[in-house]
Amino acid sequence: MDIKQSTDATAFKQRIFFALSEPGRYTIVRMLYHVGHEMGCNELNQHVEIDKSTMSYHLRTLREIGMITTRTQGRQKFVTLNTDKIEAVFPGLLERL
Amino acid sequence: MDIKQSTDATAFKQRIFFALSEPGRYTIVRMLYHVGHEMGCNELNQHVEIDKSTMSYHLRTLREIGMITTRTQGRQKFVTLNTDKIEAVFPGLLERL
DNA sequence: TTTATAGTTTTAAATTTATCAAACAATGAG
DNA sequence: CTCATTGTTTGATAAATTTAAAACTATAAA
Numbered sequence: 001m002d003i004k005q006s007t008d009a010t011a012f013k014q015r016i017f018f019a020l021s022e023p024g025r026y027t028i029v030r031m032l033y034h035v036g037h038e039m040g041c042n043e044l045n046q047h048v049e050i051d052k053s054t055m056s057y058h059l060r061t062l063r064e065i066g067m068i069t070t071r072t073q074g075r076q077k078f079v080t081l082n083t084d085k086i087e088a089v090f091p092g093l094l095e096r097l
Numbered sequence: 098m099d100i101k102q103s104t105d106a107t108a109f110k111q112r113i114f115f116a117l118s119e120p121g122r123y124t125i126v127r128m129l130y131h132v133g134h135e136m137g138c139n140e141l142n143q144h145v146e147i148d149k150s151t152m153s154y155h156l157r158t159l160r161e162i163g164m165i166t167t168r169t170q171g172r173q174k175f176v177t178l179n180t181d182k183i184e185a186v187f188p189g190l191l192e193r194l
Numbered sequence: 195t196t197t198a199t200a201g202t203t204t205t206a207a208a209t210t211t212a213t214c215a216a217a218c219a220a221t222g223a224g
Numbered sequence: 225c226t227c228a229t230t231g232t233t234t235g236a237t238a239a240a241t242t243t244a245a246a247a248c249t250a251t252a253a254a
Contacts, residue, residue: 010123013117013123013193013194014117014118014120014123015118017114017115017116017117017118017123018114018118019114020110020111020114021111021112021114021115021118022241022242023111024242026107026110026111026114040200041200041201042200042201050243051243051244051245052200052201052202052244053201053202053203053204053243053244053245053246054242054243054244055201056201056202056203057202057203057242057243058242059201060202060203072201072250072251074200074250074251074252075199075200075201075250075251075252076199076200076201076251077200077201089193090189090190090193091189091193092187092188092189093187093190096110096186096187096188097110119211119212121212138230138231139230139231147213148213148214148215149214149230149231149232150213150214150215150216150231150232150233150234151212151213151214152231153231153232153233154212154213154232154233155212156231157232157233169220169221169231171220171221171222171230172220172221172222172229172230172231173221173229173230173231174230174231
């Protein structure tokens with residue numbers, strides 16, 4: 001029984017937990033997963049009701065952790081959930097959110 | 098596709114994430130799971146190396162969330178991971194920690 | 195070019211969380 | 225009873241996190 005594990009892997013897992021411990025980010029991730037495709041930031045804003053700068057902050061947090069990817073088109077940004085990456089470490093987690 | 102869900106269920110899930118976002122608590126939960134049976138607080142202290150009052154604080158947090166249960170025997174306390182309860186909301190999560 | 199829109203960054207303040215020393219219970223041992 | 229042990233609670237501080245206003249960047253539209 002091996003108690004220790006790679007620091008990197010652990011760090012990623014813990015940051016996923018950190019991300020999901022905040023209600024706003026939890027809702028964002030949950031919505032992205034259930035919608036099943038990328039969403040525009042404005043679309044997210046309509047559903048979540050967070051100040052735009054706070055939203056930007058949370059999205060940056062999720063991006064830095066590696067849970068989402070953003071794409072710019074014109075002056076809009078689209079957010080994609082990195083489902084595979086999350087599933088790789090915690091299979092079945094997203095559908096339970 | 099239902100985006101909303103019970104507040105209670107969501108709260109429990111988020112508190113699990115909160116609990117596991119802290120390295121000390123993450124380690125405690127991970128160890129309890131892998132050991133597979135209850136552990137004495139002192140036994141935990143030997144493995145985790147946290148100040149005893151901080152350990153007590155983290156264990157109280159985990160207890161209040163409902164992730165562990167404690168039993169007193171003499172002047173020792175034994176900690177049990179509420180595996181079933183956690184598995185019920187996030188099956189397979191514990192073994193991936 | 196000018197104006198409006200979409201989103202980011204900065205900054206400051208508020209809130210939450212983690213840490214540890216010290217005082218405190220409660221139990222067992224001598 | 226007295227002392228040592230195990231763990232909790234309190235209180236004070238430090239550190240991290242969240243929030244939102246304001247200034248800013250970049251692009252589209254008029």
